[in-house]
Amino acid sequence: MIERAAAVLKPGAIRLAQSEVAIPRLFAYHRALAQAAAAGKNVITSIGLADLLGHTISSTQIRKDLSALGPLGRRGHGYAIKPLVDQLALVLGLERDWRIAIAGFGFLGHAFATFLAAREERFKVAAIFDNSPAVIGQEWQGVCVEDVAALESALVRVNANIGVIAVPAEAAQSIADRLAESGVGALLNFAPVSLRMRRPVIIRNIDLAGEMSILTHRLSFAEGYTS
DSSP: OOOOOOSOOOHHHHHHHSOTTTHHHHHHHHHHHHHHHHTTOOEEOHHHHHHHTTTSSOHHHHHHHHHTTOSOEETTTEEEHHHHHHHHHHHHTTTSOEEEEEEOOSHHHHHHHHHHHHHOTTEEEEEEEEOOTTTTTOEETTEEEEEGGGHHHHHHHHOOSEEEEOSOHHHHHHHHHHHHHTTOOEEEEOSSSOOOOSSOOEEEEOOHHHHHHHHHHHHHHSTTOOO
16 A cells, blocks of 8 residues: 655755755656656656656665655555655745746847746746847747846836846846845856855856866766777
8 A cells, every 4th residue: 555645744844854965856856756647647666766767866866865755655665646746846845836037038048938938837937137129128928028227126016036147247246136135035047157145045056168067077088088
């Protein structure tokens, strides 16, 4: 018999128990399990989940990560998918919608917005800003691109939780300060610069060139790529 979820833990207690290292894995589990549930699957083992993830994460690691969430499975029987998806959503903050403000709507900002709309239903693009006259006034999926000069007044209206910085490096710090001063509590920074914030704010820096350098480093030392 499949063991169901125990009493739901308080969100704060669950989140504090998870290290940031584990969070990307938990998100991968949530996405794979939600897809399995949509396909009509009710039960899965750690080995089955590892298979869904292309064996990029071992079944041993999966069991270790999920054990921190409480008694959601039973050895030899697997996990009931629906309670596990719900618990993962609670841990990841995906039990609610999040409103996103994107500063910079060039190739990167546009691609990021399109990705969210296509793949992540809990993240809603609520505001878009740019300083280019060619872009300001355009509409993207019902959201009008506004002049970045109006950022503060627009943020009062849309009540965004998360800011995405996709502007050139020289403009990133100013945009970050303005977003934080307007009450945005978390920033995803794509600009290749380290931000120094006056207000407490959660920051994640995404260095695409740095990620590519990890690949080139590994390729340089992989069999067949050494000079």
